[in-house]
Each structure stands twice: as structure tokens, then as C-alpha cells.
Amino acid sequence: MPLVIAVAVLLAATLFYILFVRPQDLPVPDPVSPTLHLDERKAAIYENLRDLQFEYRVGKLSDADYAQTKLALQKELAVVLAETERISKGLPVADRKRQILEPEVVSLKVEADPSPVICPHCNARFTTPMRFCGSCGKEMAA
Numbered sequence: 166m167p168l169v170i171a172v173a174v175l176l177a178a179t180l181f182y183i184l185f186v187r188p189q190d191l192p193v194p195d196p197v198s199p200t201l202h203l204d205e206r207k208a209a210i211y212e213n214l215r216d217l218q219f220e221y222r223v224g225k226l227s228d229a230d231y232a233q234t235k236l237a238l239q240k241e242l243a244v245v246l247a248e249t250e251r252i253s254k255g256l257p258v259a260d261r262k263r264q265i266l267e268p269e270v271v272s273l274k275v276e277a278d279p280s281p282v283i284c285p286h287c288n289a290r291f292t293t294p295m296r297f298c299g300s301c302g303k304e305m306a307a
């Protein structure tokens with residue numbers, strides 16, 4: 166029965182192709198820029214720092230609030246810069262979706278916040294109203 170054998174071989178070859186060859190042939194999709202989300206985040210942090218400085222200067226913030234928020238932003242900035250450097254050196258990124266960055270920052274703000282401003286996008290809390298969320302980088306509702 167040569168036909169049955171031919172079909173069986175064909176099926177086996179097709180199966181093999183689907184299971185083993187195909188995934189290796191496809192290039193791993195890379196984001197446009199591996200540090201794009203970090204750049205956006207960095208820009209948001211700088212923006213928040215500027216706003217913070219301004220509000221402190223016009224007397225809207227207490228010294229303690231200013232110092233605390235500034236420290237939180239600087240800590241986050243340090244994390245983002247370290248991540249950016251790691252990526253630019255081609256070292257493996259522990260987590261492409263930046264989950265690592267989120268929990269520490271969020272919990273930091275939840276603890277020390279009696280009347281929080283909450284980001285509508287990611288629910289991060291802040292002690293002062295800011296134009297851009299320091300956690301997800303999106304614009305916060307005015």
C-alpha cells in the first residue's frame with residue numbers, strides 16, 4: 166500500500182514542520198525600542214520633579230511632603246536609569262513588562278499617604294497632585 170505510506174509520511178512531515186521547524190523559523194518579535202517605555206517613564210518622572218519643585222516653591226507643599234515625594238521620585242528614577250543601562254548593554258532584562266518597578270513604588274506611596282491622589286490608569290497613589298503619573302507615566306486627570 167504505497168499510497169497509505171506516502172500519506173502517512175506527508176502527515177508526519179507536516180506535523181514535524183508545524184511542531185518543530187516553524188517556531189524556530191519565526192524571528193522573535195522585538196519592540197521598536199527596548200528602552201522606549203523606560204524613556205517615557207523617565208520623562209514622566211522628570212516632569213513630576215519639575216511640578217513638585219514648582220509647587221514647593223509657591224508654598225503648596227510642606228517640607229516633609231516635598232522631601233518625601235522627591236525621594237520617592239528619585240528612587241524610581243534610579244531604578245529606571247539602571248534598567249535602561251542594563252538594556253543598552255544588551256544584558257538580559259528580568260522583566261520586559263516592568264512589573265518589577267511597580268509594586269515597590271506603589272506600596273511606598275500607600276503607606277505614607279493620609280489623603281492620596283490616585284492615578285486613574287494604574288491606581289498608584291501620590292501625596293501631591295501631579296500632571297503625569299510617576300508609576301505608569303500616563304497623564305493624570307486634571
Ligand SMILES: [Zn+2]
Pocket residue numbers: 284285286287288289298299300301302303
Ligand atoms: Zn499611573
